Amino acid sequence: MNDQNESPNRLTDARPFQEEVVIIGGRQITIEEIVSIALMKRSVALSSNSAWRARIERGAAFLRAHLEQGRTVYGVNTGYGDACIVDVPDDLVTALPLQLLRYHGCGMGEHLSDAQTLAVMAARLNSLAYGFSGVRTVLLERLTDLINHQVLPRIPSEGSVGASGDLTPLSYVAAALVGERQVKFRGSLHEACDAWKILGRSPLELAPKEGLALMNGTAMMTGLACLAFARATHLTRLASRLTALSTVALDGRAAHFDALLFEVKPHLGQAEAAAWIRADLAGREDTAGHRLQDRYSIRCAPHVIGVARDALSWIRRDVENELNSANDNPLIDPDTGRVLHGGNFYGGHIAFAMDALKVAVANLADLMDRQMALLVDDKFNNGLPRNLSGASAARASINHGFKAVQISMSAWTAEALKLTMPASVFSRSTESHNQDKVSMGTIAARDCIRVLELTEQVAAGHTLATVQAVRLRMRVNDSLIVPKPLNAFMTNVTAQSPYVDEDRALESDLRVLTAQIAACALIDVEAE
Template sequence: MIRLTGRNLTFDEVNRVVFKQENVGLSDQTHARLQANRDTVEALLHEKKTMYGINTGFGKFSDVIIEDKDLDDLQLNLIHSHACGVGRPFSEKISRTMLLLRANALSQGYSGVRPLLVNQLVDFINAGIHPVIPEKGSLGASGDLAPLSHLTLALLGEEEVFYQGKRVTASNALNEAGLEPLQLKAKEGLALINGTQAMTAVGVVSYLEMEKLLHQSEHIAAMTLEGLQGIMDAFDENLHQVRGHVEQSETAERIRHILQDSKLTTKQGEIRVQDAYSLRCIPQVFGACWQTVNYAKEKLETEINAVTDNPLIFSEQEKVISGGNFHGQPIAFAMDFIKLGIAETANISERRIERLVNPQLNDLPPFLSPNPGLESGAMIMQYSAASLVSENKTLAHPASVDSIPSSANQEDHVSMGTIAARHALEMLQNTRRVIAIELICAMQAVEYRGVELMASSTRELYERARNIVPSITKDRVFSTDIEKLADWLKNHEESEVRQIISEDRREVYERS
């Protein structure tokens, strides 16, 4: 069980909770901190101190004072009115991540909520109750108001959730899990929805998927090098050290180790002097992609342990401070940046696909067809890759450069961070299909060269992938192959990726 403190949640722990269904809990110290913070709110209410969103209206209504008898209704009205999300729902994994991140943020004890409320979030996680949350409707400042309102509705026993593989009413799921609906008290509705947990949850899932996808892309690119008899001199350690980008050197090192015992790669001058950029510049391009991933990781690691609601209650000083920690600009920038890395991973992969299928660029059968002319082989797979790459280019437009004023111009600058994160995740799905196509083509190419001559590492990847997609012996519906292989790349365990790498090479991955 992972104990939430709000201060030291790691990506590994998020991965264990979200993807491996590990339970979470709160320590006694966290309970005590939450209760002390709640006691401060109650004391300040008793003193009739004016506090935004606690005994005032919201947004443009911040100057409207609310009577004591209406404080609970104020919070419920907030949730009902702000639940304006539209579109298809986020996946269960993202919904689960949102629950985890919101519970962790509130656990720091600056939001003025009761321990009971955080326990409700924890109970949802442990029971596998995942709110149905429409993915569109957030501006990314005043936090992710619409998505988090839908999350809160489920805590109250309203609307729908995913539970035990079905989409059911929240009330039924609570009843089956033996839980009671939450009833909001002063400040608590605002504390639940004023935060960046939707964009951050999508960002965390995107980061975890992109990290795996980049490792897979390197491995698939290595197989393509074999299929095209690529020149290994371009991956020489000295060459990359003198440029100085760490990620570039690490990529080159991994490629060298993957292909260490290959009999299909060549040296400069042996067949040709230089390869095309899509082969020769794999370390430079992938290294830069890793830089976008590392930047996003740094900002997301900060945000998953951040307090992002408003106002915040500092018990020791008995201060209530209104500010803007809910503004998603750091995550908006991070997700727009990682989108560049995602786009370029697909771009360079599609160029390698072209080199694998174009008879003017290699000595392989045209379009890797078993019967060129009568059968088209991989011709249209390259079309699909090109289409996905082009779509990624439109999605890569930075969402963070846009802003539309809201709440009668009180909230006059917003981040659009959730849009940036959603686009990153969509681009990842496109890119995974592109590298699946590259893998199909690379496997076909190495079969022509001689599978027995492959490196042991790429040979194992070949054998695993061949269990998913058979060799092309005649034309068939390749859409099925692409989707099956993309699904395998997405869902098989990261441990399987590492098992493909022989023991003497695995340390290179773990070091980087």
């Protein structure tokens, strides 16, 4: 039972999963699979393919033989980083991995969420399963156990410069495997060694290079990037729906989203956003309206959203390339008998992708904030009450509707825009000028997550306001027909946050909606 080489497939006491298993090893995995693992919708299992399993073991065996021949391998029988010129005596080689994970135990900042921790571990597992890291199958099995039993290392968010990989954050994954530091398990904090004891296992004894293989890679930034991608994708869909809803609320013109407009300027993303808005407005009469042309935040919304949609296409490419790569150092190729010293731990592609995505997402926040400004201002909202107040005429003078929500949305938007400074240009020379050009990829990913959080808050405020605005428009125009998709959306939102007739605190409503948006759950496109 305590043999560390036993099968990893025992899932006793693990949370039941709703969908199929994600197979790791010998295949490419997708962003969506990482997200499903992170949200505990799927478990993971190592491939049963015998050729893949044999290659993993060949890599570990080759490394052992290489060392027995007296060869020098960085980080295996040398010091780390600038200390690569320091030889490690044979009798200390097995102790070296523990030294690496222990001295990197200096992370700070908030701990990653459960979903983020699972995404990080899944990304690291898939990279090591590529077969170029010289690790044993048992290490992959134990990482699989951490994921499937939800033994979650407490990973601090701060401390990585994104090359030589995410060393400090990933040291907490390595520490959990060897039974050190705390983990979250079954809803409470445990010492890692105690969690393994509960599962009937002994902590893993790391072989030479396995500490380095676990830590010297881009798994933290890549796991966070997968989650950021999913949340940004959902926001583009939601921003499109809120644009359609704002068009109805402002008595605007559906003709601004005519397909021909987007055929003659053929950016695929903006055409996609326009098609979503057009579908949401299907059946709406396009009368003369109040203006020949609606203001830019309505009329040009597909062009703003489309930038994010098109950026997501190449961001997917780069994130999935990183996800499906061998990104530690050195790499071990048992087929050619080579040890390759390089820099695949460098997270430049993730850094640039996250820097770009946070700009695109912040622009969505700004778009929704501008639409909100039109809705609450009775000089621009074409006959709706000031601040979207639903109060009766007798109490209108003391009710302020969505005034404070609009102020808060402006604050959240400003903070999101402030955070769009690219992290990737702030490389710092560190570690005795060995790591003299670094990616800052993890900081870029963390910044992107923060911009997403702020933009999701903006979207929550805008959702409540646009639903209120359409309800008020229906009072002004009792013959108004709200297209079916928008009506269903409004019904869902109103069930959670009723119509605001008298002023009330909306914090709890906003928090519920923000959580739904972050979970990509506010719009169920497939059900429409």
